[in-house]
Amino acid sequence: MNAPRESGAASTARCLLDLRDGESAVIRANNDRKSTEMGLFPGARVEMFRNRKSERSVIIAADDARFLISRAIAQKVEIAT
Amino acid sequence: MGGTLKVALVGNPNTGKTTLFNLLTGARERTGNWTGVTVDSARREMEVDDRTVEVVDLPGIYSFSPNTEDERVARDYLIRNKPDAVVNIVDASNLERSLYLTAQLLDMRLPLVVALNQMDVAERHGLRVDPEHLARHLGCPVVPMVASQGEGAETLKRALVETAVARRLPTARVLYGDAEQPIRRLQVCLIVAADDAGVDLRWLAIQLLERDPFARELTRGLFDEIVTEENARIARHTGQKPDVAVMDARLGFIRGLARDVVRRNLEVRRRFSDMADRVLLSRPVGIPAFLVVMYGVFWLTVRLTQPLVDFIDRALGALLVHGPHAWLAAAGAPRLVTSLLADGLGAGLTTVATFAPPVFMIFLCLSLLEESGYMARAAFIMDQFLNKIGLPGKAFIPLLVGFGCTVPALMATRTLEQRRDRVLTMLLAPFMSCGARMPVYTIFALAFFPRHGNTVVFLLYLIGAVLAILSGLLLHRTLFKGEASAFVMELPPYHVPALRGCFEHVWFNLKSFVMRAGQVILLIAVLLSLANGAFESLGGERASERRAAAGRALTVVLRPMGVDADNWPAAAGLLSGLMAKEAIIGTLEVLYAHVERPADAVAAEAVDLRGELRAAARGLAEAYGAAKSDHGPKSAATDGQQGLLAAMRRNFGGRIEAFAYLLFVLIYSPCVAAVVVLGREAGWRWAAFSVAYQTLLAWFVSSVFYQLATFWAAPLRAAGWLAVFAALATGVVGLLRVAGKRLAS
Numbered sequence: 001m002n003a004p005r006e007s008g009a010a011s012t013a014r015c016l017l018d019l020r021d022g023e024s025a026v027i028r029a030n031n032d033r034k035s036t037e038m039g040l041f042p043g044a045r046v047e048m049f050r051n052r053k054s055e056r057s058v059i060i061a062a063d064d065a066r067f068l069i070s071r072a073i074a075q076k077v078e079i080a081t
Numbered sequence: 082m083g084g085t086l087k088v089a090l091v092g093n094p095n096t097g098k099t100t101l102f103n104l105l106t107g108a109r110e111r112t113g114n115w116t117g118v119t120v121d122s123a124r125r126e127m128e129v130d131d132r133t134v135e136v137v138d139l140p141g142i143y144s145f146s147p148n149t150e151d152e153r154v155a156r157d158y159l160i161r162n163k164p165d166a167v168v169n170i171v172d173a174s175n176l177e178r179s180l181y182l183t184a185q186l187l188d189m190r191l192p193l194v195v196a197l198n199q200m201d202v203a204e205r206h207g208l209r210v211d212p213e214h215l216a217r218h219l220g221c222p223v224v225p226m227v228a229s230q231g232e233g234a235e236t237l238k239r240a241l242v243e244t245a246v247a248r249r250l251p252t253a254r255v256l257y258g259d260a261e262q263p264i265r266r267l268q269v270c271l272i273v274a275a276d277d278a279g280v281d282l283r284w285l286a287i288q289l290l291e292r293d294p295f296a297r298e299l300t301r302g303l304f305d306e307i308v309t310e311e312n313a314r315i316a317r318h319t320g321q322k323p324d325v326a327v328m329d330a331r332l333g334f335i336r337g338l339a340r341d342v343v344r345r346n347l348e349v350r351r352r353f354s355d356m357a358d359r360v361l362l363s364r365p366v367g368i369p370a371f372l373v374v375m376y377g378v379f380w381l382t383v384r385l386t387q388p389l390v391d392f393i394d395r396a397l398g399a400l401l402v403h404g405p406h407a408w409l410a411a412a413g414a415p416r417l418v419t420s421l422l423a424d425g426l427g428a429g430l431t432t433v434a435t436f437a438p439p440v441f442m443i444f445l446c447l448s449l450l451e452e453s454g455y456m457a458r459a460a461f462i463m464d465q466f467l468n469k470i471g472l473p474g475k476a477f478i479p480l481l482v483g484f485g486c487t488v489p490a491l492m493a494t495r496t497l498e499q500r501r502d503r504v505l506t507m508l509l510a511p512f513m514s515c516g517a518r519m520p521v522y523t524i525f526a527l528a529f530f531p532r533h534g535n536t537v538v539f540l541l542y543l544i545g546a547v548l549a550i551l552s553g554l555l556l557h558r559t560l561f562k563g564e565a566s567a568f569v570m571e572l573p574p575y576h577v578p579a580l581r582g583c584f585e586h587v588w589f590n591l592k593s594f595v596m597r598a599g600q601v602i603l604l605i606a607v608l609l610s611l612a613n614g615a616f617e618s619l620g621g622e623r624a625s626e627r628r629a630a631a632g633r634a635l636t637v638v639l640r641p642m643g644v645d646a647d648n649w650p651a652a653a654g655l656l657s658g659l660m661a662k663e664a665i666i667g668t669l670e671v672l673y674a675h676v677e678r679p680a681d682a683v684a685a686e687a688v689d690l691r692g693e694l695r696a697a698a699r700g701l702a703e704a705y706g707a708a709k710s711d712h713g714p715k716s717a718a719t720d721g722q723q724g725l726l727a728a729m730r731r732n733f734g735g736r737i738e739a740f741a742y743l744l745f746v747l748i749y750s751p752c753v754a755a756v757v758v759l760g761r762e763a764g765w766r767w768a769a770f771s772v773a774y775q776t777l778l779a780w781f782v783s784s785v786f787y788q789l790a791t792f793w794a795a796p797l798r799a800a801g802w803l804a805v806f807a808a809l810a811t812g813v814v815g816l817l818r819v820a821g822k823r824l825a826s
Contacts, residue, residue: 032569034143034569037143037144038178039175041335041336042329049355055464056468057474057568064174065571066355066358066571067570067572068572069569070473070566070568073567
């Protein structure tokens with residue numbers, strides 16, 4: 001299930017951190033176990049709510065839930081836009 | 082099978098698990114839950130059709146992979162206790178996410194009932210969930226519910242009793258694709274091991290492939306070789322790590338399930354909470370709003386309750402201490418009995434009652450912050466700051482709970498994944514001035530700082546927080562090197578707190594707090610007064626001389642912080658404060674009463690009970706009236722009628738001595754209950770470290786303060802002491818550095 005969902009997905013993997021405020025995407029692969037178990041599955045739709053370089057974590061929406069995620073973890077979540 | 086049925090509740094945090102627990106069992110109280118932490122799994126019995134069912138509320142978790150202590154606790158309970166049925170609370174409005182835990186429960190092969198909760202929310206969000214379809218797919222009963230309104234409770238009760246009595250297992254299984262063959266091969270080898278451990282064979286095989294340490298422990302590492310071999314095969318076939326392959330198969334199962342039973346709208350819907358977060362977490366508003374909230378908590382807890390504390394102190398003091406003293410003396414009761422009933426029991430009860438208002442208020446504030454959803458936002462605001470001392474923002478929640486009581490604060494660290502973070506947070510939590518220290522501050526503020534009481538108390542809270550930061554920096558650079566760990570945390574939507582729930586939560590916390598502390602205080606007060614009474618009735622002057630000499634010896638170490646040899650009850654107070662911080666006041670009250678006023682003199686005092694009560698009530702009314710015009714905690718008790726306040730003023734000498742003593746009370750060793758929990762959660766070495774570090778730091782800070790504040794009175798002595806302190810501090814920092822290097826290597 002970690003394979004790209006669409007064959008036309010970008011060759012360089014984009015991660016959650018590449019999303020700017022208000023942008024949304026679908027999770028393509030998640031290499032962090034804990035956040036996967038909390039609901040950031042491949043296929044889940046996410047929207048970036050707050051992404052500031054100076055802050056250690058970002059805030060995202062995944063379906064009906066909102067998450068606070070450290071940048072180090074957000075980096076492991078690959079997305080397809 | 083006629084005995085009690087055991088049922089466990091399992092589910093994600095914020096899915097209404099505790100609401101369901103209360104609904105099923107009719108319980109009105111919650112355990113000290115903070116952000117998904119069930120401090121001790123709550124259990125309660127209910128009756129269903131003449132069957133007794135014991136319901137256990139396990140901590141709210143996202144999975145059984147043991148990332149955190151909570152997850153370990155829940156998983157271990159299910160494996161070791163094998164309940165007759167498990168009720169899995171699933172959030173219908175977040176079905177896919179909730180089903181991860183369900184999939185793991187299917188692997189565990191336990192009798193299962195799914196409570197599909199929050200159906201109303203799902204509907205509001207435009208989701209149509211089909212419970213029957215879900216039941217068919219899972220092969221177990223699925224009960225649609227709105228637990229907050231009691232809908233579905235009866236159906237659930239019946240379903241869970243039926244399932245538990247028949248011990249009916251779900252028929253569905255998660256299939257693991259390329260890992261299926263390795264699972265089957267492993268199963269053949271594990272038959273005896275699974276039987277010995279009393280766990281499901283297939284579950285054990287899956288866990289071993291996922292490299293679960295618990296499963297490895299159950300099989301004593303006997304199958305490491307085969308597991309490695311099978312894992313290598315999976316990796317070859319799938320090109321993935323085996324645990325990722327297993328998890329992907331599980332996710333595939335969940336997605337298929339959700340696709341079939343839920344019709345959803347793919348757009349992320351904006352909510353009121355999202356708008357609120359834009360403002361409350363923005364740069365210009367975030368930190369000021371946070372500070373306002375924190376000051377609000379302080380104001381409610383200290384400022385608003387102070388006159389009430391004062392009132393209780395006066396009224397109960399008259400009713401339980403002075404009154405009985407006079408009555409018993411008039412009735413010709415023996416001195417020992419008077420001492421035991423009035424100075425022991427009476428004074429002890431008064432002390433317990435005086436700390437109820439601030440403790441109630443701090444728990445109420447914490448509960449409101451938690452229920453409203455702000456607590457998680459505070460973690461975000463504090464993330465940047467806590468990172469500087471090597472902690473994730475999530476660690477802020479246990480620290481905040483520390484303002485209520487250190488014990489639940491230590492338990493709340495269970496949500497932190499890394500042991501390093503947990504231990505460091507546990508070492509810093511006692512610096513947050515707990516509710517039990519407040520009565521001590523309040524009484525001292527009344528005695529020594531009648532005009533600036535609030536400022537002094539606020540200053541003490543602030544000093545506690547500053548010392549936590551400084552200690553964090555020191556420990557981060559010595560014993561706890563390394564970066565703060567990364568974390569994921571759910572931000573629950575903001576909502577108006579359900580007041581009833583909050584009060585129930587607070588009531589439960591207050592009750593257990595009062596009971597726990599009350600027993601200690603009463604015991605100490607009674608023992609002390611008995612010992613005193615015995616001394617007086619037996620030995621006359623020589624005995625009381627001897628007692629004072631023993632007390633004076635205690636003060637030797639406290640001299641540099643301004644505790645005189647004659648003020649030995651202050652040292653004794655600190656000793657009893659180790660049992661429970663608020664016991665300090667009780668001890669001072671009892672000892673001063675005996676030292677300063679021989680029992681005869683006390684008995685001879687005329688007591689105008691009615692007048693005293695009337696004055697107390699007037700004082701209360703005036704204080705709340707005055708609160709509006711902001712006069713500070715002007716209180717009738719400062720008139721000197723209260724023997725304790727006057728005795729404190731005489732014995733401590735002045736404000737500097739009193740403040741140095743308060744600093745010591747703020748910082749020194751956590752109470753016995755906290756030390757025990759710390760030992761259990763972090764290990765006895767860290768508990769011993771905490772006691773030693775805090776006590777030494779307390780002595781250091783209060784002594785430095787005292788010597789600096791009295792520098793001009795005796796410059797030579799002060800300079801000498803300050804040199805000693807500087808050498809000592811350098812030595813301790815050096816020691817910590819060396820220990821840190823050893824730990825690292």
